[in-house]
Amino acid sequence: MSLALVLPRCPACGRFGTLFQRLHVLLRENPHLFFGLAFVLLLLASCLIGALYPYDPVLARMQGHPPLQVPSLLFWLNTDPRFWLGTDHSGQSLLILLIKGTQAFFFPGILASLLALFGGISLGAFSGFYGGWIEQIGRYLSTLINSFPNLILVLLCTTVFGPNVYLIAAIVGITFVPHIAEEIRRKVAQLKAEEFVMAAEAHGLQERRILFLHIVWLHCLPLILRQLVFLWSALIILETSLNYLGRGVLQKGISWGKMLYDYRSGLFRGEIWSPLVVTLVVMLTMSGLYLFAEGLQRWSQGKGVLHQEQPLDS
Amino acid sequence: MREQPQTQPHPPPKPLLEVEQLKIHFRSRGRLVRAVDGVSFSVGSGEGIAVIGESGSGKTLSALATLALVGGEPGVVSGAIRYQDDTLQTNLLEGIEACFRQEQGTYKPTWKAEGWRSAYRERATALAGRKIGIIFQNPISSQDPLWSVGRTLSESIRLHNPKATRKEASQEAEHWLERVHIKNPAGVMRSYPHQLSGGMCQRVMIASTLAMHPRIIIADEPTTGLDMTTKAQVLYLLHEAREKYGSSLIFVTHEIGLISGLTERVVVMRRGHVVDQFATSDLLDVKMRGETLETSHEFAEHTQDLLRCSLALEERRARVL
Ligand SMILES: Nc1ncnc2c1ncn2[C@@H]1O[C@H](COP(=O)(O)OP(=O)(O)OP(=O)(O)O)[C@@H](O)[C@H]1O
Ligand SMILES: [Mg+2]
Numbered sequence: 001m002s003l004a005l006v007l008p009r010c011p012a013c014g015r016f017g018t019l020f021q022r023l024h025v026l027l028r029e030n031p032h033l034f035f036g037l038a039f040v041l042l043l044l045a046s047c048l049i050g051a052l053y054p055y056d057p058v059l060a061r062m063q064g065h066p067p068l069q070v071p072s073l074l075f076w077l078n079t080d081p082r083f084w085l086g087t088d089h090s091g092q093s094l095l096i097l098l099i100k101g102t103q104a105f106f107f108p109g110i111l112a113s114l115l116a117l118f119g120g121i122s123l124g125a126f127s128g129f130y131g132g133w134i135e136q137i138g139r140y141l142s143t144l145i146n147s148f149p150n151l152i153l154v155l156l157c158t159t160v161f162g163p164n165v166y167l168i169a170a171i172v173g174i175t176f177v178p179h180i181a182e183e184i185r186r187k188v189a190q191l192k193a194e195e196f197v198m199a200a201e202a203h204g205l206q207e208r209r210i211l212f213l214h215i216v217w218l219h220c221l222p223l224i225l226r227q228l229v230f231l232w233s234a235l236i237i238l239e240t241s242l243n244y245l246g247r248g249v250l251q252k253g254i255s256w257g258k259m260l261y262d263y264r265s266g267l268f269r270g271e272i273w274s275p276l277v278v279t280l281v282v283m284l285t286m287s288g289l290y291l292f293a294e295g296l297q298r299w300s301q302g303k304g305v306l307h308q309e310q311p312l313d314s
Numbered sequence: 315m316r317e318q319p320q321t322q323p324h325p326p327p328k329p330l331l332e333v334e335q336l337k338i339h340f341r342s343r344g345r346l347v348r349a350v351d352g353v354s355f356s357v358g359s360g361e362g363i364a365v366i367g368e369s370g371s372g373k374t375l376s377a378l379a380t381l382a383l384v385g386g387e388p389g390v391v392s393g394a395i396r397y398q399d400d401t402l403q404t405n406l407l408e409g410i411e412a413c414f415r416q417e418q419g420t421y422k423p424t425w426k427a428e429g430w431r432s433a434y435r436e437r438a439t440a441l442a443g444r445k446i447g448i449i450f451q452n453p454i455s456s457q458d459p460l461w462s463v464g465r466t467l468s469e470s471i472r473l474h475n476p477k478a479t480r481k482e483a484s485q486e487a488e489h490w491l492e493r494v495h496i497k498n499p500a501g502v503m504r505s506y507p508h509q510l511s512g513g514m515c516q517r518v519m520i521a522s523t524l525a526m527h528p529r530i531i532i533a534d535e536p537t538t539g540l541d542m543t544t545k546a547q548v549l550y551l552l553h554e555a556r557e558k559y560g561s562s563l564i565f566v567t568h569e570i571g572l573i574s575g576l577t578e579r580v581v582v583m584r585r586g587h588v589v590d591q592f593a594t595s596d597l598l599d600v601k602m603r604g605e606t607l608e609t610s611h612e613f614a615e616h617t618q619d620l621l622r623c624s625l626a627l628e629e630r631r632a633r634v635l
Contacts, residue, residue, distance in 0.1 A: 016456030193385075199456035199519075202381055203470050203526065207435075218460045 033295025039288030040229075043102055055254065060096045063106035088259075088274040089266050097254055104255035105239065108169030109232050115173030116231055117172065117224070120180025121216060127181070128188030129211050138185070142178035150175050154238065163314055172235050179232060180227045184220050191215050222300030229293040233286050240282055329356035329398075330562055331380065331446070331530055336393035338375050338586075340386050346420050350375050351586035351594060352393075357530060359399070362556060362563035364573040364594065366620065373566045376583075377532045380446055382406065382438030388414065391421035397441055397493040399529060406437050407444035438501075443473060447528035451535040453515035457507040464503030467491070467522050490521040494551055502629070513544030520551050524559065531555060532564040537572065549576060570597070570624045582617045590614035602629065 027034045077141075085094040127138035154171055161167055191197060192215070200210045216224075236256070243257025244264070256278055263275040338350035350372040357363055360415035365373050378384050380395055391414045395406040413430040414421040450456040457466050472478050478486065482502070490593055491499035494517040507515055516536060523531060533552055537545040553576055555561050565577055573580060582590035596611040602625045607618055 067515070186422075195450060195452055195455040196458050198378075198383055199448075199450055201383060201439075202442055202448040202450075203522065204439060204441075204473055205469070206439070214458050218458065 025111065030295050030298050032291050033299055036288060036290075036292025036295045039285075040292050043285065043288075046099045046102040047106045050100045051106070055096075055100050057092070060092045061090075073259070083134065085277055086273055088263060089271060094274060096255070097259060098278070100254045101256045101259060104165070104253060104258075105232070105236055108239075109164045109235055111166055111229055112169040112173035112176070112231055112235055115170060116176035116180055116228070119177035119186060120227070121176065121224070124184030125188055125211055125216050128185035129192055129207075129215070131189070135185070138181060142181060145175060145178050151238075153240065158242070161192050165301035167240060168242065169235060172238060176227065176231045176234070180224065183188070183223050183227060184216065187220050187223060188215050191219055192310060222296045226293045226296045226300075229289050229296070233289045236282065317551070323329070328358060329396075330359045331564075332356040332394070332396040332398075333376065333380070334394040334396070334397075336376060336379060336395065337391050338372070338379060339388055339391050341388070348586050350379070353583065353586065353588050355581045355588060355591070357562045357564055359529070360556070360560050360562055361579070362565065362577035363575040363581055365564060365566045365581045365583060366568065366570060366573070368620075369406075369568070370585075371583040372586045373583055374451075374534055377448065377534055377564065378567060380406070380438070380532070381442050381448060382435045383448075388421060388423050388427070389431075393444050397445060399445070402440070402445065404437055404440070406434055406441075408437075409433070443470065443523075443526040443528065443532035445528055446530045446532060447526060449516070449519050449523055449531065449533045449536045451538050453512060453519045453536075454507050454510070455518060457515070459507055462504055462506055463510070463518050464488075467503070467518065467525065469520045483567045486525070487521075490525045493524070493545070494518070494521045495520075500577060513540050513547065516540065516544075516548055517551065520548070520555070522556055527559065528561060530562045530564065532566070534566045535568065537567070537569075545572075552576060570620065571628065574598070582614065582620065584616050590617040592617075600625070602626065 023034070026037075082093045082095060085098070087093055088097070123138045123141065127135035150171075154168055155177075157167055157171060158164070188211070197210060197215070200214060201207070239255065240257040240260060243255060244260045246261060259278050260275055263271070263278070267275055324562075333356065334354050336350055336353045337348070340347040340349055349370075353372065353376050355363065355365070357374075365376070367373055375384060379390050380397075382390075386388055388411070390407065392410055393407055394410075397404050397406070409426075409430055413423070413427040414423055416422075457463065462485055464484055467490065468483040469474055469479065471483045471486050471490075472480075475483075488499045488503055491502055496502050496514070496517055502510065502514065502518070507518075510518070520536075531552070536552070537548050540548065549572060552563060552565070556563055563577065565571065565573060574597060577594050578596070580590075580594055581588055590613060592611060592613065596609075598615075599608075599610055600621055601608045602622070605622075607613075607622055607625075609621075613621065
């Protein structure tokens with residue numbers, strides 16, 4: 001039994017196993033995926049918490065203390081977990097701000113993912129499966145999108161249309177269309193020559209069903225997920241750096257980039273703790289997401305040959 | 315039809331599938347390959363024919379053309395593939411004459427060819443599975459490696475009977491596995507193709523083909539790579555399919571030893587042509603005496619070569635055993 005968490009159940013014995021067993025197996029077989037998955041779940045939980053509890057300045061502010069820049073050991077031992085990451089210059093808990101800040105990526109991220117998925121999958125699947133002039137058009141579109149420098153496009157748009165995080169998300173989504181399309185196109189072109197596709201056609205399956213259910217959904221899913229992870233990390237980086245640059249995407253509300261922007265002036269006064277924490281969290285998020293992507297890659301490579309056991313002849 | 319012998323061995327029943335002057339060409343490294351060059355044969359309802367011939371003679375391609383599965387350029391360029399039963403009558407290659415024009419012995423696609431190909435494919439999809447089922451040579455790679463055998467089977471069953479629920483389909487799938495003499499159907503349903511042996515997988519493929527009740531079964535070298543016992547079992551299944559469900563059979567093979575008992579007629583192909591056709595019973599009294607072939611039937615030259623080789627092989631095998 002291996003990788004039972006991501007494979008629905010063990011085909012050899014037919015059992016699901018307990019959650020603990022499955023996690024244990026996952027940790028052993030694919031630690032990248034294990035830790036990446038844990039990190040992604042943590043991020044999602046933060047988004048959820050942020051969405052469920054509105055920001056409460058009273059709760060977030062430490063009472064009866066002056067704003068604390070660098071928490072000492074004594075401070076860690078004495079106060080409640082809310083302040084374990086310390087506070088910023090105004091005395092707000094960094095932990096709460098960071099958790100609340102993840103929410104800023106959530107809906108833009110979903111918008112970007114949907115755009116990239118829709119464009120990438122349809123472009124990649126059709127040009128890979130049918131080739132010919134459809135592929136030519138797909139290639140042309142991809143080159144067109146790729147030839148625009150990402151950051152400049154975003155800066156241009158925020159200048160023209162005003163700062164809007166959804167606009168940025170849309171641009172990120174569209175810039176990811178060629179990447180997803182190319183990955184899928186390559187995989188589809190490789191798979192359509194396989195015998196099982198011909199056999200499915202010989203059974204009278206609709207072409208669309210073969211293409212989207214068998215080829216794209218079953219065989220390209222890890223690939224698509226991987227690209228989505230890259231998309232999210234690109235979005236987070238872009239949002240953070242844009243806000244830091246002061247091309248304020250968010251005038252109000254809380255986000256990681258906004259936090260960095262707010263702490264910028266303190267940096268020159270030697271108050272490095274809060275920006276350091278935020279930067280470290282961004283870095284950690286990036287590595288967590290890349291870990292997840294790497295795990296997905298390994299999962300997809302191992303998927304075809306898992307469960308190699310004795311032939312099941314009676 | 316010019317290569318057909320004058321005396322038909324069996325007066326064939328009304329042909330179910332009729333392939334006429336089929337030509338399939340390819341461009342390969344600038345050269346024109348006439349892979350199939352004017353092949354004609356027909357199968358009656360309930361009839362079994364064997365297609366034999368050396369490697370590369372175009373047997374597989376002719377079979378694939380009946381379901382529009384031939385890839386490559388320019389592909390099928392001329393001929394007719396007619397299917398007719400009580401509910402459906404169609405010529406898959408209808409309108410092909412307008413799509414390719416002849417130019418110095420080669421066929422050039424005209425601008426109509428692209429649209430015609432999708433029409434061809436559409437007509438073939440109506441036949442695929444329900445009317446004509448193909449069993450491929452390599453059973454393991456002809457199933458989706460990421461789907462369990464049970465899901466693949468249920469999919470064909472639901473294709474044949476769209477009203478069946480998921481559960482009904484999987485029950486019926488299990489039932490079909492039993493019918494192809496698999497002893498542990500529940501276990502096989504859950505396993506993936508690469509977990510099964512070749513013979514097991516071939517039985518699953520036969521089950522999924524039979525489950526759609528095709529009028530014609532095309533078996534393209536279904537026994538290659540199987541051991542003698544499994545080979546016999548697969549042949550028995552094909553035989554049973556003819557007996558029980560009255561399907562016609564087109565049995566493509568290299569091995570002349572396998573065709574008696576399974577088919578009534580033999581079509582011999584060579585280099586994209588049909589070079590001989592005769593009744594399977596004509597093979598019964600073929601003997602080798604030294605280097606010469608003794609037979610009452612007048613075979614074409616190429617058939618004699620094939621027979622000689624296969625008999626010599628058999629003799630050698632007999633000496634070894
Ligand atoms: N897409 C293609 N492009 C170019 N040539 C092709 C293509 N498909 C098949 N051919 C050629 O067509 C010829 C006939 O192939 P086919 O598979 O029908 O032979 P076969 O009689 O089934 O042989 P075997 O007994 O080895 O299976 C082969 O020589 C092959 O190289
Ligand atoms: Mg072949």
